[in-house]
Amino acid sequence: MNSQDSEISSPLLKLTPAGLFCEAGEFFIDPSKAVSRAIITHAHADHARTGSREYITVDCGKHVLRTRLTPTSIINTVQYGEVMDFRGVKVSLHPAGHMLGSSQVRVEYQGEVWVFSGDFKVAADPTCVPFEPLRCHTFITESTFANPDFSWPDQATVWAEISDWWRLNRAWGRASVLYCYAAGKSQRVLAGLDASLGPIITHDKVETINADYRASGISLPDTVCIDGAPENTDWGASLILAPPQVRDGRWMRRAGPRSTAFASGWMTTKGACARHRVDRGFVLSDHADWAETLWAIKETGAEHVLVTHGYVDLLVAHLRSQGLDAQPLKAAEAKAAKSGVR
Ligand SMILES: [Zn+2]
Numbered sequence: 001m002n003s004q005d006s007e008i009s010s011p012l013l014k015l016t017p018a019g020l021f022c023e024a025g026e027f028f029i030d031p032s033k034a035v036s037r038a039i040i041t042h043a044h045a046d047h048a049r050t051g052s053r054e055y056i057t058v059d060c061g062k063h064v065l066r067t068r069l070t071p072t073s074i075i076n077t078v079q080y081g082e083v084m085d086f087r088g089v090k091v092s093l094h095p096a097g098h099m100l101g102s103s104q105v106r107v108e109y110q111g112e113v114w115v116f117s118g119d120f121k122v123a124a125d126p127t128c129v130p131f132e133p134l135r136c137h138t139f140i141t142e143s144t145f146a147n148p149d150f151s152w153p154d155q156a157t158v159w160a161e162i163s164d165w166w167r168l169n170r171a172w173g174r175a176s177v178l179y180c181y182a183a184g185k186s187q188r189v190l191a192g193l194d195a196s197l198g199p200i201i202t203h204d205k206v207e208t209i210n211a212d213y214r215a216s217g218i219s220l221p222d223t224v225c226i227d228g229a230p231e232n233t234d235w236g237a238s239l240i241l242a243p244p245q246v247r248d249g250r251w252m253r254r255a256g257p258r259s260t261a262f263a264s265g266w267m268t269t270k271g272a273c274a275r276h277r278v279d280r281g282f283v284l285s286d287h288a289d290w291a292e293t294l295w296a297i298k299e300t301g302a303e304h305v306l307v308t309h310g311y312v313d314l315l316v317a318h319l320r321s322q323g324l325d326a327q328p329l330k331a332a333e334a335k336a337a338k339s340g341v342r
Pocket of ligand 1: 042044098119
């Protein structure tokens with residue numbers, strides 16, 4: 001897209017101590033502090049925090065966001081693409097493909113269009129709506145894996161690797177304990193793996209989110225929460241899904257002999273298994289890799305790119321080498337503050 005002014009003269013979205021803020025529309029996106037109106041890109045803990053007066057999210061993400069917030073939090077929902085108007089600022093949410101209910105935020109004011117990517121992935125995921133590129137003048141992109149070292153393997157290969165590992169463990173009579181983030185990754189794994197290999201047992205943090213997904217109409221294979229697993233459970237044939245934070249919990253003893261693995265984009269790095277204290281690593285990320293990040297940025301047609309959250313300097317340097325006006329989101333804010341634009 002062409003902007004009349006190649007410099008970002010008045011930021012439509014700016015970084016403040018409470019997070020990304022739209023002054024013209026008086027709303028925050030994924031605020032880090034309690035605010036009046038919070039637009040939430042998705043229900044991960046570093047994006048959805050309690051205490052704000054009003055939350056806005058996409059309709060399919062309401063159950064999982066409710067679990068992250070409190071029973072009394074005010075959550076208003078919109079459909080993907082539905083336009084809201086805040087003091088003349090048009091705001092809409094669009095699929096980010098990161099997890100169920102994940103959104104990019106499109107903000108339009110006086111002909112200027114900004115898009116905040118939130119966390120996003122490009123790879124197919126049957127548990128959420130696919131990422132949708134949006135044309136804009138300024139794109140604020142995450143950069144969690146925006147490094148040429150990250151290139152995701154074909155998903156079919158990963159599912160086959162997980163199944164082979166599960167089969168082998170079953171043959172040895174040991175449980176297969178697969179650590180995945182409870183919200184999003186676990187449900188993607190459940191939807192992707194061969195559920196016929198044995199019982200699937202879940203930690204309660206995973207099972208809570210499973211319930212949210214099922215309530216949202218997402219089909220998942222049958223699972224049993226570890227607390228409710230019957231006495232005659234064949235632990236040696238089972239796959240156990242749990243978040244990595246509970247790795248050393250006493251709950252694990254029930255499983256008996258076991259092999260452990262971690263499904264994450266970080267498992268592509270050298271020494272990852274030792275670092276995460278697991279036997280196996282499966283490369284499965286809910287973020288875009290390097291090539292996917294560059295593709296997504298190109299698809300926006302944006303001439304200004306602000307980078308946050310990850311390999312910021314590396315991505316900024318690469319985009320500049322390609323002739324784009326790119327800068328770290330924090331630097332853009334500092335520059336705007338210096339020139340008196342707030
Ligand atoms: Zn996330």
